[in-house]
Amino acid sequence: MRKKLVAGNWKMHGSRKMADGLVREIVEGLEDGVDVLVIPPMVYLADLVHKYGDRGLGFGAQTISEHPEQGAFTGEISGSMVRDVGAKWTLVGHSERRQYYHETDALLSRKFRTACDAGLTPIYCVGETQEEHEAGKAEEVIGRQLGAVIDVYGVEAFRTGVIAYEPVWAIGTGLTATPDKVQKIHAFIRSQVAKKDVNISLLTRVLYGGSVKPANAADLFAQPDVDGGLIGGAALVASDFLEICAAARR
Ligand SMILES: O=C[C@H](O)COP(=O)(O)O
Structure with missing residues (x-):
């Protein structure tokens, strides 16, 4: 049985004061039975x-550099630096990084490797755009995005690593893929891992991200291949985020 995971990706939101207050409320409301991460x-x-690393909450980075070593890469932050401050997770390939910063599959496969080598657990994000969705190309696109990592490095990293399915058209739009459509894609994602290693595919947690709210979380998390969520907007409101975490415990 895979333990559910709920990760709150704050994107470029907040202030020092807000961050402290939000995390304090989250740790105060945390309950057992679900893994919870904050990605500020x-x-x-x-x-x-x-301040809060020993309170049962995990922490991660929204992205890391593809460069494994220190060097003259202005503005970049390495996986080792993220690990050095005590965070254990990183997103790799969030759709906003793919879309706005032109992160390609080739670059992301290097970031994925760098994350693993630095001792971080990657949350590898995949998902189709609205146009690809309408053209019926979701599985083709997701298969390619997954292949960029598992065909190059194998699936071993997904023994503990996580995959997040984020249909780009559902992010921040209030539109959510229906639970049965999400289940279909998640089953497809697991089948891609299973093609390489069935046992690992049964361990890989596949999260759904895209307008998850307290009102729809329970239905999404009830799907057999949905192992939690990658939460954007609702992760900025402690009560909403905690309700979503509670839905993952059921
Ligand atoms: O990283 C989170 C996802 O992009 C989902 O964001 P959202 O919950 O605001 O739609």
């Missing part, structure tokens, strides 16, 4: 881990 803007990460 990078500048707040070290402080938050220092």
Whole structure:
């Protein structure tokens, strides 16, 4: 049985004060039975881990550099630096990184490797755009995005690593894929891992991300291949986020 995981990706939201207050409320409301992560803007990460890292909440980065070693890469933050401040997770290939920062499959496969080598657990994000969705190309696109990692590095990393399915058309739009459509795609994702290793595919947690709210979380998490959520907007409101975490415990 895979333990559910709920990860709150704050994207570029917040302030030092808000970050502290939000995480404090989350740790106060945390309950057993579900793994919970907070993925704040990078500048707040070290402080938050220092203050709340031993309170049952995990912390991660929204992205890391593809460069494994220190060097002259202005503005970049390495996986080792993220690990050094005590965070244990990182997103790789969030659709906003793919879309706005032109992160390609080839680049993301390097970031994925760098994350694993730094001792971080990657949450590898996949998903189709609205146009690809309408053209019936979701599985083709997701298969390619997954292949960029598992055909290059194998599936071993997904023994503990996580895959997040985020239909781009459902992110921040209030539109959500229906639970049965989400289940279909998640089953497809698991089948791609199973093609390489069935046992690992049974361990890989596949999260859904795209307008998850307290009102729809329970139905989404009830699907057999939905192992939790990657939450954007609703992760910025402690009560909403905690309700979503509670839905994952049922
Ligand atoms: O990382 C989170 C996803 O992009 C979902 O964002 P959202 O919950 O605001 O739609």
